[in-house]
Amino acid sequence: xxxxxxxxxxxxxxxxxxxxxxxxxxxxxxxxxxxxxxxxxxxxxxxxxxxxxxxxxxxxxxxxxxxxxxxxxxxx
Amino acid sequence: xxxxxxxxxxxxxxxxxxxxxxxxxxxxxxxxxxxxxxxxxxxxxxxxxxxxxxxxxxxxxxxxxxxxxxxxxxxx
Amino acid sequence: xxxxxxxxxxxxxxxxxxxxxxxxxxxxxxxxxxxxxxxxxxxxxxxxxxxxxxxxxxxxxxxxxxxxxxxxxxxxxxxxxxxxxxxxxxxxxxxxxxxxxxxxxxxxxxxxxxxxxxxxxxxxxxxxxxxxxxxxxxxxxxxxxxxxxxxxxxxx
Amino acid sequence: xxxxxxxxxxxxxxxxxxxxxxxxxxxxxxxxxxxxxxxxxxxxxxxxxxxxxxxxxxxxxxxxxxxxxxxxxxxxxxxxxxxxxxxxxxxxxxxxxxxxxxxxxxxxxxxxxxxxxxxxxxxxxxxxxxxxxxxxxxxxxxxxxxxxxxxxxxxx
Numbered sequence: 156x157x158x159x160x161x162x163x164x165x166x167x168x169x170x171x172x173x174x175x176x177x178x179x180x181x182x183x184x185x186x187x188x189x190x191x192x193x194x195x196x197x198x199x200x201x202x203x204x205x206x207x208x209x210x211x212x213x214x215x216x217x218x219x220x221x222x223x224x225x226x227x228x229x230x231x
Numbered sequence: 232x233x234x235x236x237x238x239x240x241x242x243x244x245x246x247x248x249x250x251x252x253x254x255x256x257x258x259x260x261x262x263x264x265x266x267x268x269x270x271x272x273x274x275x276x277x278x279x280x281x282x283x284x285x286x287x288x289x290x291x292x293x294x295x296x297x298x299x300x301x302x303x304x305x306x307x
Numbered sequence: 308x309x310x311x312x313x314x315x316x317x318x319x320x321x322x323x324x325x326x327x328x329x330x331x332x333x334x335x336x337x338x339x340x341x342x343x344x345x346x347x348x349x350x351x352x353x354x355x356x357x358x359x360x361x362x363x364x365x366x367x368x369x370x371x372x373x374x375x376x377x378x379x380x381x382x383x384x385x386x387x388x389x390x391x392x393x394x395x396x397x398x399x400x401x402x403x404x405x406x407x408x409x410x411x412x413x414x415x416x417x418x419x420x421x422x423x424x425x426x427x428x429x430x431x432x433x434x435x436x437x438x439x440x441x442x443x444x445x446x447x448x449x450x451x452x453x454x455x456x457x458x459x460x461x462x463x
Numbered sequence: 464x465x466x467x468x469x470x471x472x473x474x475x476x477x478x479x480x481x482x483x484x485x486x487x488x489x490x491x492x493x494x495x496x497x498x499x500x501x502x503x504x505x506x507x508x509x510x511x512x513x514x515x516x517x518x519x520x521x522x523x524x525x526x527x528x529x530x531x532x533x534x535x536x537x538x539x540x541x542x543x544x545x546x547x548x549x550x551x552x553x554x555x556x557x558x559x560x561x562x563x564x565x566x567x568x569x570x571x572x573x574x575x576x577x578x579x580x581x582x583x584x585x586x587x588x589x590x591x592x593x594x595x596x597x598x599x600x601x602x603x604x605x606x607x608x609x610x611x612x613x614x615x616x617x618x619x
Contacts, residue, residue, distance in 0.1 A: 160361065162359060162361055162429065162431060163359060163431035163433070163442045164442040200444075204361075204364060204429070207361075207363060207364040207367050209427070223361055223364065223429070225361070225429050226431065226442070226444075227444050228425065228426070228427070228428060228429055228430055228431060229425075229430070229431050229432040229442075229443040229444065230358070230360070230365075230389055230400075230401065230424050230425065230428050230429075230430030230431070230432065231342050231389075231400070231401055231421055231424045231425045231430075236517065238515060238517055238585065238587060239515060239587035239589070239598045240598040276600075280517075280520060280585070283517075283519060283520040283523050285583070299517055299520065299585070301517070301585050302587065302598070302600075303600050304581065304582070304583070304584060304585055304586055304587060305581075305586070305587050305588040305598075305599040305600065306514070306516070306521075306545055306556075306557065306580050306581065306584050306585075306586030306587070306588065307498050307545075307556070307557055307577055307580045307581045307586075322478070322479070322482070323478070323479070326478070326497070330499070330553065332501065332502035332503065332552055332553060333501060333502060333503045334499070334501065335498060335499050335500065335501035336496070336497075336498060336499075337495075337496070337497040337498075337499065338494065338495065338496055338497075338573075339493075339494065339495045339497070340492070340493070340494055340566070340569075340570075341482070341492075341493040341494075341495070342491060342492060342493075342566075343486070343490070343491050343492075343493065344491065345488065345489060345490065345491030345564065346488035346489060347488065347489045396488055397486065397488060408501065410496070410498075410577060413496075414496075414570065414573075414574050417494075417570075418570050421566060
């Protein structure tokens with residue numbers, strides 16, 4: 156099981172702030188493919204953070220991970 | 232007649248904040264020579280302002296001018 | 308020091324409070340950056356803004372920026388507060404305060420902080436215009452991150 | 464606007480007041496520089512400072528810096544207050560506030576202002592150490608002005 160977090164326009168597109176995924180995709184890349192298909196959203200320009208650290212596509216996932224989908228930030 | 236103003240360490244060296252000079256030296260350069268000799272002070276690094284505008288050595292003086300001797304500034 | 312130097316808050320920001328966190332007897336130069344809500348952008352009128360953050364990670368990224376600054380400018384001390392929630396025109400969204408014995412460092416580190424905030428801190432701004440709303444996208448526009456994350460080098 | 468943007472004062476400086484002078488709905492970026500009295504300089508302890516100014520000319524030079532900034536960064540608005548008289552450790556000697564629609568301009572214009580103050584504004588600082596006093600000389604040290612006055616170009 157892993158937890159997915161969505162923010163900003165992604166949260167509106169997905170319709171959820173937090174989603175529990177019962178299984179654990181192998182990598183960030185695999186998870187992204189699944190999320191794209193399930194919610195029919197583009198993840199272009201979207202960064203991923205695993206447990207509050209930015210993560211590349213090749214990073215492997217572990218049970219219990221919290222994975223955040225981070226659209227281009229616009230703070231400041 | 233012109234008025235001379237001295238500031239900071241020059242004021243302490245001259246012993247006066249303001250000096251009335253009865254005559255009018257032709258140029259800033261002439262005035263500087265006179266001041267150097269009269270007060271035995273160095274004017275190296277000292278800028279001169281005539282009527283609150285920085286002035287070069289060749290600037291001519293007029294009766295009524297206010298001439299300030301401005302040591303290296305240290306504001307900020 | 309148990310005061311928190313890097314804060315995400317939903318309350319109005321006290322500029323003085325942020326500045327006080329970096330004031331020190333050995334630092335004669337303090338720079339601040341204050342980001343406020345702008346009413347007019349290219350002729351278009353903003354009514355108000357809404358900021359949202361991934362709060363725990365945003366504070367963590369602010370602390371990371373603090374560490375990056377400590378490496379680059381060891382004598383500088385930095386504090387950052389960013390507000391979230393609804394902000395009206397003229398209200399303060401972010402305050403960055405940097406103190407240093409040297410003014411060069413105080414300017415450079417401050418500038419570095421705001422650029423990094425706009426790269427790596429998970430905060431999003433929703434513009435409320437007269438005719439609708441919009442989540443503001445990547446301010447770097449066409450910037451792509453081939454590694455999937457922003458690199459420190461991107462700033463240089 | 465009848466508020467004075469460029470001020471020499473012998474009273475404590477209110478940071479908020481200087482910042483308020485430049486706040487505008489179209490300017491989302493405000494930078495400030497705050498110069499405070501530093502206790503320690505290269506291991507030597509300052510007890511307090513005394514600032515003296517040729518007040519009328521100093522305010523005129525501050526206004527001139529304002530005009531130079533308007534030429535270089537037309538959208539920036541700047542306010543400067545410099546204090547004179549006796550200042551204790553930690554007290555504010557100068558505040559420079561710049562607002563602009565663009566943060567680049569707000570940083571650059573602010574930086575420009577402090578550098579120009581240190582070149583052309585007739586203000587002098589007397590250090591009071593534990594073992595004596597000293598008028599602080601030209602901070603650029605060996606800088607000579609062949610024309611007898613500082614040129615704007617000296618800054619670049």
